Amino acid sequence: MPTDNPTGGPADGSTSGDAPRIVFQDVVKKFGDTVVLNGLNFTVAKGERVTLIGPSGSGKTTILRLLMTLEHLTGGYIYVDGDPLTFEERNGKRVERKPKDVARVRRRIGMVFQQFNLFPNMNVLENITEAPIHVLGRSKDEAEARARELLEQVGLGDKADAHPTQLSGGQQQRVAIARALAMDPEILLLDEVTSALDPELVGEVLGVLREVAKNTDITMLIVTHEMQFAQEVSNRVLMFDHGRIIEEAAPDVMFSNPTEPRTREFLQAVL
């Protein structure tokens, strides 16, 4: 890495104690000719909970998917704890990282999807233990004990042997949260995790997430339209429009007294 290393990480690229948890540096994302992000910069500190708001199509999902390596990074860099995620700067050149290096960094990130995406061929317990056993190399006993613990935490202690299709959407999403937590992520990405749920099931999922926020120091990036929830759990809110951060503030400021007319307009529409 060059000396003007923006991540503050050590020059050998290894994990640094003081590096920010997440750095987006000049991030560009294009889908064909459509430019979604055009030089995006932001930093998230360790343990911070950041909510991303903004109109549909403003690039919020794309940002989370880039972090989860579900999208190819067109330009710029993303750093996690000072480690480059998919691209690194070497001798002034932007080079793609090796899959095994990407995997090592990606392991610190977990994601919960709008559509749950549980594995329908596995029961609840298997959904949660699959990655701890086969990625982290945990023993089956150890992984199952932890999975049962997590199921208790999300209020589904009696559903270990259930099949995902036997569960309500709210229950499936809580299993998905347990599945992500079972990997002990440093960063948890939540992309509109209650948007696919019937209104009466939203509360139970948000309740679980409040507990996670309270009881862990996991860094969270949250995309949600539940402004009440966002205000409770986040330290900071970023308002996006057309792939740019147009306003950034603490939640109480953002939701009660935003500066930008565009933010006011947006919040009026969703609140």
Add this chain to the structure above:
Amino acid sequence: MGINWDWQDAAGVFPLLLEAFVTKTLVLTVVGSLIAAALGLVWAVALRELPTPVSKVLAWVLDVIRMTPLPLQAFFLYYVFVQLDVMTIAFIVLGVHYSTYMAESYRAGIESIRKGQWEAATALSLPKSRTWRAVIVPQALRATLPSLGNWAIAMFKDTPFLIVIGVAEMVTSAREYGGENFTYVEAFTIAGLIFLAASYPTAVLMRRLEKRLAY
């Protein structure tokens, strides 16, 4: 009936045909189907995982095998691998030929899996091989199994073609027996009934399985 039906002849030919059915037709179909199902899956995964140029070559080879007749392929292998016994050649021909059809079925099954499954696997950092084994293949198998069953039944009905390399399965035995004893009608009727008795329940079973496998 306008044709003569001799119950004694029918009774005489039945054990003979049943034996040919079990030792040849059934064995060929079961072994051939297992080979085809395993190879077909290998092709389907390889078509997705190999670099594009290699995967294009593979797709072309599979097309060629699919679009040439089975008896021709049997002949070809018979003369190329003279040292192999005919049953072994028959297994290879049936297995390889039908693997190209089954690969298509698997492909459709794999494509029917929602993108979110792959993405969840990535989000959990599952390695590619584990994603295939634990997530994609089990789901694809469910979607593909009915179609694989249909190909197995098609293979079953193709086994008489193997007479070109001297595999005397049931239909060939019926013809031989009929020719020697002038009891063609009995021999072929019994052979037909044995086919039906085996394939009809198989088809029903496949349909049941299909229903049970639905999530």
